[in-house]
Every structure is written in C-alpha cells, then in structure tokens.
Amino acid sequence: MSNEAVSAAATFDLGKLHGGLRLPGEKEQSTSRSIQVVPVPAQLVLPLTQHSGNSAQPIVGIGEKVLKGQLIADSDGVLSAPVHAPSSGKVVAIEPWPVSRRYGDPAPCIIVECDGLDEAVELAEPIVAYESLPPDTLLQKILQGGIVGLGGAVFPTAQKLMQASTLPLEYLLLNGVECEPYISCDDMLLREQPLEVLKGAQVLMYALGIEKCYVAVESDKPEALHKAADMLAELKDERIVLKPVPTIYPSGGEDQLVQLITNREVPSGGLPTDVGCLVQNVGTAAAVYRWICEGEPLISRVTTVTGDGVAMPMNVLARIGTTVADIVAFAGGYTDRAKQLIIGGQMMGKSVTTDRVPVVKATNCILVMSHVAPPLDERPCIRCGECAVVCPVVLQPQELFWFACADDEAKLREHALTDCIECGCCDLVCPSHIALMASFRQAKARIRELADEKARAERARRRFEARTLRREIEEQKRDEELAEQKRAAITAGPKEIQKMVERSKQRKRSVGRTKKDPGTDRGA
Amino acid sequence: MWISIATAVVTITGIALAAGLVLGFISRRLPGNSGDLVERVNELLPQTQCAQCGYPGCRPYAAAIVDDGAPINLCPPGGDETARRLAALLDREPLPVAESASPASCVAVIDESLCIGCSWCRDACPVDAITGAHHFMHTVIASECTGCELCVARCPVDCIAMAAAR
Numbered sequence: 001m002s003n004e005a006v007s008a009a010a011t012f013d014l015g016k017l018h019g020g021l022r023l024p025g026e027k028e029q030s031t032s033r034s035i036q037v038v039p040v041p042a043q044l045v046l047p048l049t050q051h052s053g054n055s056a057q058p059i060v061g062i063g064e065k066v067l068k069g070q071l072i073a074d075s076d077g078v079l080s081a082p083v084h085a086p087s088s089g090k091v092v093a094i095e096p097w098p099v100s101r102r103y104g105d106p107a108p109c110i111i112v113e114c115d116g117l118d119e120a121v122e123l124a125e126p127i128v129a130y131e132s133l134p135p136d137t138l139l140q141k142i143l144q145g146g147i148v149g150l151g152g153a154v155f156p157t158a159q160k161l162m163q164a165s166t167l168p169l170e171y172l173l174l175n176g177v178e179c180e181p182y183i184s185c186d187d188m189l190l191r192e193q194p195l196e197v198l199k200g201a202q203v204l205m206y207a208l209g210i211e212k213c214y215v216a217v218e219s220d221k222p223e224a225l226h227k228a229a230d231m232l233a234e235l236k237d238e239r240i241v242l243k244p245v246p247t248i249y250p251s252g253g254e255d256q257l258v259q260l261i262t263n264r265e266v267p268s269g270g271l272p273t274d275v276g277c278l279v280q281n282v283g284t285a286a287a288v289y290r291w292i293c294e295g296e297p298l299i300s301r302v303t304t305v306t307g308d309g310v311a312m313p314m315n316v317l318a319r320i321g322t323t324v325a326d327i328v329a330f331a332g333g334y335t336d337r338a339k340q341l342i343i344g345g346q347m348m349g350k351s352v353t354t355d356r357v358p359v360v361k362a363t364n365c366i367l368v369m370s371h372v373a374p375p376l377d378e379r380p381c382i383r384c385g386e387c388a389v390v391c392p393v394v395l396q397p398q399e400l401f402w403f404a405c406a407d408d409e410a411k412l413r414e415h416a417l418t419d420c421i422e423c424g425c426c427d428l429v430c431p432s433h434i435a436l437m438a439s440f441r442q443a444k445a446r447i448r449e450l451a452d453e454k455a456r457a458e459r460a461r462r463r464f465e466a467r468t469l470r471r472e473i474e475e476q477k478r479d480e481e482l483a484e485q486k487r488a489a490i491t492a493g494p495k496e497i498q499k500m501v502e503r504s505k506q507r508k509r510s511v512g513r514t515k516k517d518p519g520t521d522r523g524a
Numbered sequence: 525m526w527i528s529i530a531t532a533v534v535t536i537t538g539i540a541l542a543a544g545l546v547l548g549f550i551s552r553r554l555p556g557n558s559g560d561l562v563e564r565v566n567e568l569l570p571q572t573q574c575a576q577c578g579y580p581g582c583r584p585y586a587a588a589i590v591d592d593g594a595p596i597n598l599c600p601p602g603g604d605e606t607a608r609r610l611a612a613l614l615d616r617e618p619l620p621v622a623e624s625a626s627p628a629s630c631v632a633v634i635d636e637s638l639c640i641g642c643s644w645c646r647d648a649c650p651v652d653a654i655t656g657a658h659h660f661m662h663t664v665i666a667s668e669c670t671g672c673e674l675c676v677a678r679c680p681v682d683c684i685a686m687a688a689a690r
Contacts (some may be wrong), residue, residue: 213646273604456571456670457570457571458571459668460571460572460573460651461566461571461582461583463651463652463653464571464573464581464582464583464650464651465583465652466652467651467652468581468583517666
C-alpha cells in the first residue's frame with residue numbers, strides 16, 4: 001500500500017533547480033532514537049521577539065502566577081506574534097537575557113519559574129470543528145495561537161496566511177525538505193506525527209480555499225516518506241500528494257521548492273504567492289493542527305541536538321524557553337571535544353557564545369561541533385566562476401563581490417543582490433576562500449540603510465515643497481487683500497480714511513489694556 | 525579618377541555641413557534640459573532644508589548650482605560625499621566642504637515645560653515638523669525632523685535642544 005502511494009507521486013515532473021550542492025547529510029546520528037520528551041525545567045526564558053517583525057508586548061506583571069498555555073505577551077497588531085506560557089508557574093522577572101537571535105547577546109525576556117504542576121489554562125473558547133468556522137474567523141484564531149514559520153524564517157504564520165488569502169492560490173506546499181546537514185527535526189516529525197502534519201495541511205487548505213497540496217520530502221528520507229504515505233492512504237484525501245525531491249542543498253528554500261515542485265520561477269523581489277503557491281513548513285502545519293483542533297498554542301517544538309560535541313545526539317520535544325544547557329544535559333551532556341555551539345544548521349546557523357540561550361520558536365537545531373574551522377587565508381578572486389555555477393538564485397557572486405567591495409549600490413541593485421538567500425554555497429566552492437556571504441550580508445544591510453535614508457530625504461523634500469507652495473499662496477492672498485483695502489480706501493475718499501485711522505487707534509488702545517491685564521493674557 | 529574623388533569630397537562635405545546646420549539649429553531652438561538637471565542635483569542633496577548653504581532650501585540651492593554656477597561645496601549636512609557626487613554629475617572639480625558636517629541623525633526636542641507657545645519655531649521649520657497652536661505648547665514630530673537646527677535660534681526662551689535621533 002505504502003509503496004504504491006510513494007510511486008504514485010511521480011518525480012519526473014520536477015522543475016529544474018539551478019546550481020546547489022550535494023552536502024554530506026550527517027543525519028544518521030540524530031535519527032537513531034525516537035523523539036524524546038525533555039522534562040519541564042525549573043525555569044523558562046521566553047524572549048519577546050521570537051519572530052520576524054515587531055516585538056510582542058508583555059501583559060503579565062512580575063510575581064503573577066501563569067498557567068500553561070496562558071497568553072503572557074500580546075502581538076502589537078501589525079506584524080508580530082503573541083507568546084504563551086509553556087508551563088505553569090510564576091513570572092519572576094522581565095529582563096534582558098542572552099538569546100540566539102543576537103548571537104548570545106541579551107534581549108528582553110519574560111522569565112517564568114515553573115511550579116512543576118504543569119497546570120493548563122482553561123480555553124477562552126471551546127474547540128469546534130474547523131469546518132464549521134468561516135475562513136476569516138479561522139485565520140483570526142490562528143493569529144491568537146502564536147504560530148510562526150518553524151522552518152527558520154519565523155515569519156508570523158497568521159499574517160502570511162492573511163496576506164495570501166487575498167490572492168488567487170493554486171497550491172499549498174508543505175516543506176519537509178531539510179537540506180542543511182545535521183538537522184533532522186522535520187524528518188522525525190513526519191516519522192512520528194504524520195497525522196498532525198497532514199491534518200494541519202487540511203486546516204490550512206480549508207482556511208485559504210486551496211484544492212491541491214504537495215508535501216515535499218527529500219528522497220533520502222525513506223522512512224518519513226513511507227510513514228506519510230501510509231497516513232495519506234488512511235486519510236483518503238485525494239487533494240494531498242506526497243512529492244519526493246532530490247537531496248540538493250538548498251532545495252528547501254521557499255523559492256527553490258516552488259521552482260522544483262511547480263516549475264514556476266518566483267519573480268525577483270516577489271513571493272511564492274505571486275505564482276499561486278503558499279509554502280509552509282511541516283512543523284508549522286502540525287502546530288496549526290494542535291492549536292485549532294486540540295487547543296494547544298505553540299509552546300513546544302521538536303528540535304535536533306546533534307554534532308560530535310554531544311554525548312547522545314537525538315531529537316527532542318522541548319518546551320519553548322528551555323535553555324540550551326538543560327537540553328544538552330538531557331542529551332547526555334557535552335563530550336570532551338565540544339568546542340563550538342551553533343543554533344541552527346551548519347550552513348545558515350548562528351554561532352553563539354553561551355549555552356544559557358533558550359530554545360525559541362525558531363530553534364530547529366542545536367549543533368555542538370568539536371572543531372572550529374580555521375579561517376583560511378583569503379586570496380584574490382581568480383574569476384573562475386565556480387560560485388556562479390552553484391548559485392541557486394542564478395546570481396553572479398564574483399561580480400557582486402566586486403561591487404560590494406566598491407560599495408556601488410546601483411550596480412549591486414542592478415545585479416539583484418537583494419535576491420541572495422544567503423545559502424553560503426558560493427563560500428564553500430570558492431577556491432580563493434573569499435568570505436562571499438559575509439560581504440553580501442554586509443552589503444545588503446548597507447543597501448537597506450541607504451534606502452531608508454533616501455526615503456527620509458524624499459519625505460523631507462515633499463514636505464518642504466508643500467510648505468513653499470502654501471507660503472506662496474498665503475503671500476499672494478495677503479497681497480490681494482492689501483490691494484483690495486487700498487482700492488477701497490481710495491474710492492471712499494479722505495474722510496473715510498480719517499475715520500479708519502481713528503478706529504485703528506482705538507483698537508490699539510484696547511489691545512494695550514488687555515495686555516496689562518494678566519488674567520486675559522494667556523486665555524483662549 | 526580625379527572627378528570621382530572630387531565628387532566624393534564634395535558630397536561628404538555637403539552632408540557634414542547640412543548635418544551641422546540641422547544640429548546647430550535644433551540645439552538652439554529646443555529647450556535646454558536645465559530643469560531636469562536641477563531635479564537631479566536636488567536628488568543628491570540631503571533634503572535637510574537647513575539653509576546653511578545660504579539658499580532657502582535644497583531645491584533653491586540646486587537651482588543656484590545649475591543656473592548661477594554656485595559652488596558645490598556649501599552643503600555641510602551632505603559633507604564631502606555629496607560634494608563628490610555633485611562634482612561627478614556636473615563634471616566640476618570636487619572641492620572639500622568648508623564647514624565640518626554637523627553630527628548626523630539629530631532631531632530637535634522642545635522642553636515642553638518651558639515652551640510659551642510663541643509659535644516662532646513652527647514658522648521657522650522648513651518641513652512643518654513642529655506642531656502646536658498659538659499660545660499653546662509646541663512639540664516636534666521626531667519622525668519628520670531633519671535636524672536642520674533652524675528652530676533652535678528662533679526660540680525666545682531657549683527651550684529647544686538637539687538630541688540624537690532614537
């Protein structure tokens with residue numbers, strides 16, 4: 001049965017991905033055990049910004065008792081996601097704490113001391129079958145669940161869905177492609193909880209009125225493919241199709257996946273929705289299912305603890321806010337060789353300075369490496385073009401590198417630096433060991449800064465011009481009024497003028513009197 | 525043979541003369557693109573509207589550069605960078621800016637407890653970034669303030685100071 005389902009999803013109709021690399025998987029170490037549940041720690045650290053967009057606003061005070069699933073920081077209503085308490089306990093502080101998003105530098109966090117009871121809060125509204133809700137209400141409900149994209153970009157899911165719901169959509173793509181080495185949390189999720197993922201897909205399809213869903217999984221994950229196929233056969237939902245895709249880094253990038261599955265190219269500066277596709281991570285779909293159908297907001301996630309610096313590499317289900325130190329201790333602690341701690345994958349992850357950082361919604365992998373790659377000496381570019389061959393976005397990294405060195409903003413834009421997905425393929429293949437990705441990251445920040453400055457100058461220019469115009473009009477009006485008065489005086493004759501002078505003198509005297517009176521001076 | 529050479533020389537000279545006449549005529553009769561150039565110069569200026577150049581704003585200064593040949597190094601907020609870009613655009617010698625650039629990204633802040641509501645600062649602001657009715661407290665809209673400092677000198681009670689933006 002399962003074999004049939006896998007083969008039913010033909011792979012010969014895949015689109016072509018430019019470039020990319022075949023990297024060693026390094027995933028066997030962490031997939032030999034099933035997902036282990038990390039016990040609730042004594043203390044949870046919950047950063048206010050666990051998503052892209054604006055920081056959430058705390059709505060609890062210090063000393064307040066909170067229950068599992070209770071809302072403790074609300075979204076700002078523009079682009080943000082709320083934060084919920086992952087377990088019951090007491091809020092002991094709201095203070096800066098090291099976070100992985102800032103490479104181990106502190107950012108505002110709510111710190112909850114757990115009471116160990118793990119008492120859940122009562123739901124504000126009872127769970128109802130999602131089919132009975134209108135799609136708009138369903139989207140509003142997803143917004144309250146604090147769900148963000150769990151693939152790594154952590155864009156608030158509800159806002160992504162709301163933006164997409166206004167556009168014509170054809171396909172929902174569930175992204176189970178973990179192309180980075182070491183990471184295996186989506187693989188394990190599909191192996192152990194395929195039902196939640198697929199039901200989450202059904203909720204998303206209903207909310208957006210999409211009739212076709214592809215679940216993309218790499219072809220080197222046979223177990224996950226089989227489990228998902230079995231579950232699909234049980235669900236009997238013809239709209240969902242499983243798609244094995246080749247294991248090429250970075251085929252799990254949003255735009256790359258759209259290209260692979262639908263053979264449509266996402267336009268430069270555009271989004272997958274421009275070509276009728278919506279991409280969601282499999283973990284996000286499972287989180288949507290748990291919130292909508294079981295009433296549990298996003299308070300825990302599956303994350304991979306791996307690398308040769310960890311005693312027992314594995315996948316764990318941890319509460320959001322558990323510190324990396326607690327999780328590594330759960331996985332048998334560090335080995336003697338542990339040297340470097342990376343949050344995220346080997347290619348795009350962030351190297352952090354301390355293991356006090358908490359697991360957040362974005363943390364898909366905790367990687368402890370035994371060796372720190374020494375920076376190789378950089379040599380001049382020999383224009384071999386290897387980087388252009390592997391670039392999945394079909395950019396010309398060697399050209400971009402020149403323009404980045406020269407700080408030539410116009411040329412960088414012209415050569416579409418802003419489309420760079422920072423995958424790091426060019427870095428890996430460069431025979432001169434040039435740190436291309438780092439210089440592109442810097443150049444992108446500079447472009448953003450210049451654009452901000454330009455927008456500000458443009459606004460100032462418009463305001464200045466509007467003011468100049470207004471003053472001209474005012475002056476013209478005043479001139480006209482004066483001319484009118486002059487004409488009136490001339491036609492009225494000298495007697496009238498005399499009267500006018502008298503009147504004005506009288507007015508001046510009365511003004512002088514009020515000025516002396518302090519009571520009326522600042523009235524009005 | 526001489527005849528064919530002479531014919532060629534005469535023909536080509538004739539074409540050159542005719543083309544020269546037509547081009548000369550066109551360049552005199554059609555309007556110049558100085559208005560366009562003023563816009564491009566204006567785009568390079570920082571739009572603080574601070575009037576430190578001696579002209580009442582960035583656009584007037586741009587017009588003066590293009591039409592009256594005003595020096596291109598009179599803009600302290602833009603600094604040497606702007607002078608260099610102007611030199612490249614106008615094909616002139618790049619000159620260092622005489623005055624040192626004031627620290628960028630400052631905004632004016634009104635000490636609201638001292639403000640007497642005279643509204644002088646409001647009239648001085650080139651980008652309408654100060655708001656408040658006559659005889660009432662005034663305040664600066666920080667997001668629109670360009671940091672030109674024109675309001676600071678106008679305040680009769682010295683309640684305006686410059687502060688780092690954000």
